[in-house]
Amino acid sequence: MSFRHTIRSAEQLESVTIRLLRGYIRENGVPDSGLEVTLAPPKRTNKQNAYLWGVVYKTLAEGMGEQAGEIVKPKWVHELCKDHFMPRIDVPGTNKTVPMSTTELCRSGNEDSFQDYVTQIQALGAAKGIFIPDPNEGGYDYQA
Numbered sequence: 001m002s003f004r005h006t007i008r009s010a011e012q013l014e015s016v017t018i019r020l021l022r023g024y025i026r027e028n029g030v031p032d033s034g035l036e037v038t039l040a041p042p043k044r045t046n047k048q049n050a051y052l053w054g055v056v057y058k059t060l061a062e063g064m065g066e067q068a069g070e071i072v073k074p075k076w077v078h079e080l081c082k083d084h085f086m087p088r089i090d091v092p093g094t095n096k097t098v099p100m101s102t103t104e105l106c107r108s109g110n111e112d113s114f115q116d117y118v119t120q121i122q123a124l125g126a127a128k129g130i131f132i133p134d135p136n137e138g139g140y141d142y143q144a
Contacts, residue, residue: 051135063130085120
């Protein structure tokens, strides 16, 4: 049997998580092999991902496509934005760097990193005359 619980705040660690872990141990005991607790950094949520791809990249791609008179794919906008706004990391064994993956945005422990990235993309859109709505304007409340 496994136990999985997501901690969303420091207060939760003190109260809810410890209580749930104690309850699990009471019900199931500690296996002979021991009990392993793994701490993992937060990941971008499905809502954040839906907003990023379904609103941010899509809106910018459509606006850029209209201005250019050609099709611009959201995937291309994703690569463009990564190249412009994501920190670069060294590729070991080469003299090359690549943009960090956007999936790392929330894993850094900085919950604002995703919003900072979106704000930079919104500014890029605004400079091109393209309005990219905030998540609360498009029904993508990713901070739920």
